Each structure stands twice: as C-alpha cells, then as structure tokens.
Amino acid sequence: MSTYTPSTPIASPGAVMGVDWESRVDFQRLREYRLARTKEMLEQSECGALLLFDMNNIRYTTAAHIGNWARDKFFRRVLITRDEDPILWDIGSAARQHQMHNPWLPEESWRPGLSSWRGSIDENVGVEVANAKKIADLLRERGLENEPVGIDVGEIPTIKALEAEGLTVVDGQTTMQRARMIKSPDEVVLLETAAAMVDAAYDELYRAMRPGVRENDIVALVSKLLIELGSEEIEAINAISGERCSPHPHVFSDRILRPGDMAYYDIIHSFMGYRTCYYRTLNVGGSTESQRDAYHRARYYLDAAIAEIKPGATSADVVAKFPKAEEFGFGSEEEAFGLQYVHGIGLGNWERPLMSRYHSLEHPIEIEEGMVFAIETYWPASDGVSAARIEEEIHVTADGPRILTRFPADELLVTGTRYWNGHSFADGANHLREPDAPTTPAVLPASNGQAPVLPTADRPR
Helix, strand or coil, X not given: CCCCXXXXXXXXCCCCCCCCCCCCCCHHHHHHHHHHHHHHHHHHCCCCEEEECCHHHHHXXXXXXXXXXXXXXXXXXXXXXXXXXXXXXXXXXXXXXXXXXXXXXXXXXXXXXXXXXXXXXXXXXXXXXXXXXXXXXXXXXXXXXXXXXXXXXXXXXXXXXXXXXXXXXEECHHHHHHHHCCCCHHHHHHHHHHHHHHHHHHHHHHXXXXXXXXXXXXXXXXXXXXXXXXXXXXXXXXXXXXXXXXXXXXXCCCCECCCXXXXXXXXXXXXXXXXXXXXXXXXXXXXXXXXXXXXXXXXXXXXXHHCCCCCXXXXXXXXXXXXXXXXXXXXXXXXXXXXXXXXXXXXCCCEEEEEECCCCCCCCCECCCCCEEEEEXXXXXXXXCCXXXXXXXXXXXXXXXXXXCXXXXXXCEEECCCCCCCCXXXXXXXXXXXXXXXXXXXXXXXXXXXXXXXXHHHCCC
C-alpha cells in the first residue's frame, strides 16, 4: 500500500503545470501508489498473476500511455506478478519509446509484441499461440504455472491458447476494480482538474446556447475548449434537446435549439487519464411549469441521495432515496437502469462502486473514504417531451461528501435572450379570455424632446 495518507497536501488543485516552488501532483508517487494497490489486491486474490489487456488497467499499473487509438486493438498486454516488476508488451515503436523515456520501470519491462489485431491476422499464423507460450514460460520461471491467471478482458483465441499451455484462466477484472476503487490524493486532484475543465466548458456552453444553435455546434464548441485547456481525450459529449429529451437517446444530433427548449448535456473527457461524467440541464429563453417541476424532482432525488453519503454508509442507503422505475414511466429497474444511479470514476467511467435500485438494495456495499463517484438523476416532464438530467461528482472524505463539479445546478438556469412579458394573462394559459374594458391612456408631461419618465409601475423589470 501507499506510504502516505489521504491528507497528503497538494498545492494548487486545478493547475496543469509542474513548478519548482510548490508541491503539486507527484506523478512518481502516483505511479507507486497504483502499482502497490494492484499488488495488494493481487495478494488478496486467488491469482498468482494478472494478465491485463484493458487500456485503463495497463495505464494504472505501468503508467504507459500511447493514445486512444490503441484502445480496441488488444495488442497491448501487461503481466503482473506479486514480487517482480510488470512486463508490458507494446507495439514495437512504443516499446522503444518506453525504454528511452519511462525510467520508473527497468528497460526489460518494456517489450515489443503484437496480437491478431482483433482477428485481422488469421489464427493459423500462430500469434496467439506464440504469445501464450511467452506468458507460460515466464510463469514457469517464477513457479506460478499452477496458480490461476487473472484476465480482465481478452479474445477467445488468446484465452484458448493460454489454456492449451496448461494455465488456468480466471476473472482478473474484479481484482483490478478493487485496486482502483480507493483514490489517492494525487488521483483526486487529477479528477478535480478534469472537472474544472468541464466547469469552464459549461460556462462557454451557457453563453452560446440560443435559438438557431445546433446540438452538434455545442459539441464542437466544448470539444475545442477542452482540448485547449489540456484535455487528453474527449470520450463523448451528449447534447440532448427539445423533443429528444424523453426518452434519453444518449447521443447528440444536428437538431436546432428553439425558444423554450429544455436541454441536457453530459461531458465525458479525461485529463492525465482521469475522467469526468458531468450532466447539466439548461433551458433556452424561458421555462414552463412542467419543466421546472421536472428539474425540481431531479434535483430533489440527487440531494437526498448525496445526504446519505459518508464512510460506513452503504449503497443501499443511497439508492433508497432514488425513485422507483414505475414512478417515472418505466416498467422495471432493468428498463430504467442508468437514469438514477451511481458509478465510480477514475481512469475509467465504470469503476466501483456502482449503485442502483436494480441491485444495491439486495447487494449493498460499504462506502469508504477515498472513493470518487458520479451520482446522476433524471426526471421526465409532464409535457411528454422535456426532461431534466443532473449529475455531481463526489469525493468521499472522512467528513462526508465533497462535490467536485462546480457549475451551478441548484436551480434551472435559462440561457440566451431573456424574453420579457409585455402582457400577462391573469388566468395563465387561457388566451381566449375577453380582455377588460379599455382605460383612458394616462397623459404624460411634455418631454421637451427627451424621453418621458414613466411612472414606476410602467418601467421594465
């Protein structure tokens, strides 16, 4: 485990430069913490070794990063044992780069390798068989050939080849989820910095959101700003507006924003690998009673759940505050899954803890200090098309929840031109009510060429 405590002082959270005059995020300390967490969880598992293919697990254990383009190719793999340094097989040019510039592991930890590139190389070429033999030989050298090997994700030909070498393949993703669940102070600061970038993105989005702007224009605007601020990867920007809000389609379109639209957004990006999941709901030009009610309900359930978060509480305590699926138009918790729930965030957006009414009431887990997760709610408006979606990112401290996401969400904000009432109808929506009898216009004093001073009651507000 790490040799430092959750109270490790880190100066200037949100800064993205390294400086010589104060102690900011310490990347060497971060690397040591993550590898130590992995080995501790490995020691507690049934496995003798871990063989990891998931990009986030590879980065967590080795701090080797070559960009998102490699995410789905499965040519990278790292072998983790309890007593020795990790060994990472990477595409050849990347392995050479690691040997030159990643001194936190010895040069022999960085090795060239390849895979079938998701079956693009025929199985009869023997890539998987050769890779499996390399792994098995290393485990035999270490006396681990009879102990289970934990794999996070893997292709079927790879798993078959490992089993043909006499190895027992078991689940290794659970071990990695346990390792990644408790964040170090350095990780928390990186998560908060990523959130600060989205704070700024929402401020720009708020200024730009008006009739005539399209959802994809908002996506382009936010993407540009995030990259300029130092974002490493933009995984998704969901932009949902107007009639597209209910049900939630989870993808942006080229729809034009119109006056009175309700719109919600989810900005998912990473800084130094650490991600955000950050919903906000805004209205264009004005709002209706049904839209305001939807927002109120989404915010109410969010706040009620946040109030339950503290070390020693359970996921059941949190999700008990969420509405049942049937209360907002769904037939079951499975059907409504993902609309009222909690998910851990770190190097990935699907880390532990994950909490929902679907499973957490019957299978609760304890909330621990050092967890970081996003908590999100949803409520459809009674107009049949609008909906509110709000999300906050939470750092669990000894004193309870600390919110990392700061763009205002305590009330439904209205963007664009504010449309003033020149006249209001006493009975609300009934525009056919006969108007009152006309009154004699007031006689104003002569202006002598200047604008008259209106009585106080007639001044715009």
